[in-house]
Amino acid sequence: SQQGEEDPQALSIQEGENATMNCSYKTSINNLQWYRQNSGRGLVHLILIRSNEREKHSGRLRVTLDTSKKSSSLLITASRAADTASYFCATDHSGAGSYQLTFGKGTKLSVIP
Amino acid sequence: ETGVTQTPRHLVMGMTNKKSLKCEQHLGHNAMYWYKQSAKKPLELMFVYSLEERVENNSVPSRFSPECPNSSHLFLHLHTLQPEDSALYLCASSQEGLAINNEQFFGPGTRLTVL
Numbered sequence: 001s002q003q004g005e006e007d008p009q010a011l012s013i014q015e016g017e018n019a020t021m022n023c024s025y026k027t028s029i030n031n032l033q034w035y036r037q038n039s040g041r042g043l044v045h046l047i048l049i050r051s052n053e054r055e056k057h058s059g060r061l062r063v064t065l066d067t068s069k070k071s072s073s074l075l076i077t078a079s080r081a082a083d084t085a086s087y088f089c090a091t092d093h094s095g096a097g098s099y100q101l102t103f104g105k106g107t108k109l110s111v112i113p
Numbered sequence: 114e115t116g117v118t119q120t121p122r123h124l125v126m127g128m129t130n131k132k133s134l135k136c137e138q139h140l141g142h143n144a145m146y147w148y149k150q151s152a153k154k155p156l157e158l159m160f161v162y163s164l165e166e167r168v169e170n171n172s173v174p175s176r177f178s179p180e181c182p183n184s185s186h187l188f189l190h191l192h193t194l195q196p197e198d199s200a201l202y203l204c205a206s207s208q209e210g211l212a213i214n215n216e217q218f219f220g221p222g223t224r225l226t227v228l
Contacts, residue, residue, distance in 0.1 A: 042117070045217060045219075048216050099168060101158065
C-alpha cells in the first residue's frame with residue numbers, strides 16, 4: 001500500500017499540551033500534506049511540505065519530513081479545545097499523466113478543556 | 114468557508130432511485146475531484162477532472178457517473194446504489210490537476226444514506 005498511515009489512531013490531551021501525530025508511507029513522494037477534518041465536515045488543508053524540505057511552520061503547527069525514514073510528523077503546540085478534530089496526512093505520488101494523492105485513516109485528536 | 118459548496122448536505126435514497134450530487138467551486142480552479150469517505154476507511158479518490166476532462170477514474174462502479182460541464186461545476190449522478198455506498202461524499206478543487214504540489218480545497222460533503 002502506498003497510503004500514508006497515521007499514528008496514533010487516537011490521541012487525548014489536556015488543553016495547553018502539545019500534540020504530536022506521525023505519518024509513515026512506503027514509496028517516494030512529491031510532497032506530503034496534512035489536513036484537518038471536524039466531525040462530518042470537509043477537510044481543511046493545513047500544510048504542504050515538499051520532498052526537498054525538512055521542516056515547515058504555520059502558526060502553532062510544525063511539520064517535519066524525513067524522506068530517508070519515509071515519515072512525517074505534525075506538532076500542534078499549546079493545544080486548544082478547538083483543535084479537536086481528525087488529522088490526515090496525504091502523500092502525493094503523482095507522475096506523468098497520473099494523479100495520485102492518497103490519504104491515511106487519520107488521527108483523532110481530542111483536546112480536553 | 115473554503116470556496117467549495119456542495120448540495121445537498123444530506124441525502125437519503127432507495128436503491129432504485131436516481132439522484133445527483135452537486136459541487137461548485139468559486140476559486141477559479143482548474144481541477145475538481147470526487148472522494149468517498151466511509152467509516153474507518155481512508156479517503157478514497159473516485160474521479161479527477163482537469164480542465165473539464167476526466168483524467169482519473171479509480172475503478173469506480175458504473176452506478177456512479179460524474180459530469181463536469183465547466184471548470185466550476187461538478188456533478189455525481191447516482192443510480193441503483195447499494196447500502197454499502199452510504200458514505201460522506203466530498204468534492205474538492207485545486208488550482209491545477211496533474212501538476213504536483215497542489216493543495217486541495219474541500220467542500221463540506223454530502224452525507225448519503227442508501228436504504
